[in-house]
Amino acid sequence: MTTANMIAVVLAAAAQSAPAVPVAAPNDYALEQNWLCRPDRRDACSTPSLDVTEVAPDGTRNVRAVKRATASEADCFYVYPTLSYDAGGNSDMIANDEEHRVVEAQFARFGTVCRTFAPIYRQSTLSWLRSNMTGNPIPMDPELRYNDVRDAWRQYMAADNKGRPFVLVGHSQGSGLLKRLIAEEIEGKPAAAKMLSAMLAGTNVAVPKGKDQGADLKQTPVCRSAGQTNCVIAWTSFRETTPPPANSRFGRVPNTAQESICANPAALGGGMATVHARFPSGAAIGDLVAASSAWTKDNAPITTPSVAVPGLYSAQCVTVNGANVLSVRINADPADPRIDDVGGDVRFGAFVAQDWGLHLIDVSLVMQDMVDLVPVQLSAWKARSGR
Numbered sequence: 001m002t003t004a005n006m007i008a009v010v011l012a013a014a015a016q017s018a019p020a021v022p023v024a025a026p027n028d029y030a031l032e033q034n035w036l037c038r039p040d041r042r043d044a045c046s047t048p049s050l051d052v053t054e055v056a057p058d059g060t061r062n063v064r065a066v067k068r069a070t071a072s073e074a075d076c077f078y079v080y081p082t083l084s085y086d087a088g089g090n091s092d093m094i095a096n097d098e099e100h101r102v103v104e105a106q107f108a109r110f111g112t113v114c115r116t117f118a119p120i121y122r123q124s125t126l127s128w129l130r131s132n133m134t135g136n137p138i139p140m141d142p143e144l145r146y147n148d149v150r151d152a153w154r155q156y157m158a159a160d161n162k163g164r165p166f167v168l169v170g171h172s173q174g175s176g177l178l179k180r181l182i183a184e185e186i187e188g189k190p191a192a193a194k195m196l197s198a199m200l201a202g203t204n205v206a207v208p209k210g211k212d213q214g215a216d217l218k219q220t221p222v223c224r225s226a227g228q229t230n231c232v233i234a235w236t237s238f239r240e241t242t243p244p245p246a247n248s249r250f251g252r253v254p255n256t257a258q259e260s261i262c263a264n265p266a267a268l269g270g271g272m273a274t275v276h277a278r279f280p281s282g283a284a285i286g287d288l289v290a291a292s293s294a295w296t297k298d299n300a301p302i303t304t305p306s307v308a309v310p311g312l313y314s315a316q317c318v319t320v321n322g323a324n325v326l327s328v329r330i331n332a333d334p335a336d337p338r339i340d341d342v343g344g345d346v347r348f349g350a351f352v353a354q355d356w357g358l359h360l361i362d363v364s365l366v367m368q369d370m371v372d373l374v375p376v377q378l379s380a381w382k383a384r385s386g387r
Helices: 003-007 010-014 097-106 108-112 126-133 142-161 173-186 190-194 364-385
Strands: 035-037 052-055 061-064 075-079 115-119 166-171 195-201 206-208 231-235 237-239 258-260 306-308 313-320 323-330
Touching: 035 097, 075 142, 075 173, 097 364, 108 115, 108 364, 115 142, 142 173, 142 190, 166 173, 166 364, 173 190, 173 195, 190 195, 195 364, 258 323, 313 364
Parallel strands: 052 306, 075 115, 075 166, 166 195, 195 231, 237 323
Antiparallel strands: 035 115, 052 061, 206 258, 313 323
16 A cells, blocks of 8 residues: 555544553653754754756756755744654654655755754554554554654753744644644743744644634634734645545534635735645655656656746635635646646545545645745744844
8 A cells, every 4th residue: 555545544544443552651852863853963954955956848957056044043843744654553753764755855945944843753653544444453642643742842942942933834644733732832822922823734724614713723813914923824735627525634624613724825815826836856755746757758867856847836725615725726738848747646546535635745836835935924023023
């Protein structure tokens, strides 16, 4: 079973029962070894090249060199999605290749605008998902993953924050954990005033219908402009040609008095906008990118870790079939030599799981847009706080 197939059942599997597990000891996040990324060291965020190859519609290529910031004024705190191949129900605290690759694809680029922090945490694993799918569930502690993220956050606030503004970044399981962290550790506390935004890709964030605040996050409104701060940006992605079906896992919430928010990082005020995607140049995170290396019809290799496809994608938040989602338009020309579709669908063999939309590329589609928001929000925050 592929990684995409495993991710496709993450929420469904989470609802199934599993044997009880003993309470695990907390991690000490004062130890460097318990972090994938921290400032001023060689790690998963600081070592990968951020250079990107831009592939134009006519197939020509332009390699852009990208440098990390040397004196960032903001911090970014990231929680990665479901990806661990560890054998247990919860992952261990050893970062394997899959953790390093997802950081490179989804978070290292934030190093151009902020100091980067990414804890290792004992997430629910792909092995656990497989065991649920086969009807033989292995033990998994659902609180362990949140407790790790919470403890890492508390360590960051105690030892590293020192009054600095910060951005939260997550995807899928990681976004769900950050949503809870905001509700329990940030709202109503001094930290809330320092939060530029929370970028929560691939999860539902509920608000009362017609409102921008309430329900899941009581005091944190939706970001509706690039200069707004102390707010949340959340989205789930679907093809414009394949809107969420009635059984969609995203874009809707169970409470009929509530709705799931959508805020497009490329156009927080709404409307269709070109999104500035950044994709791994090969099949980097399991089945994250179906295209592999075939970015042009001549199959010429890409020499940088990431690829941009200017103008290929645009997106807007819409309400369709009762769901609020990021509707993604592909502006492809089958006659030109550039790839027409990077993929991102969740598949079971040849079957496309339409209820999951483009979940696998929620972040990649708007990667540069997310990064570009940080300095804009930082400037607005500094102006309002008199910094």
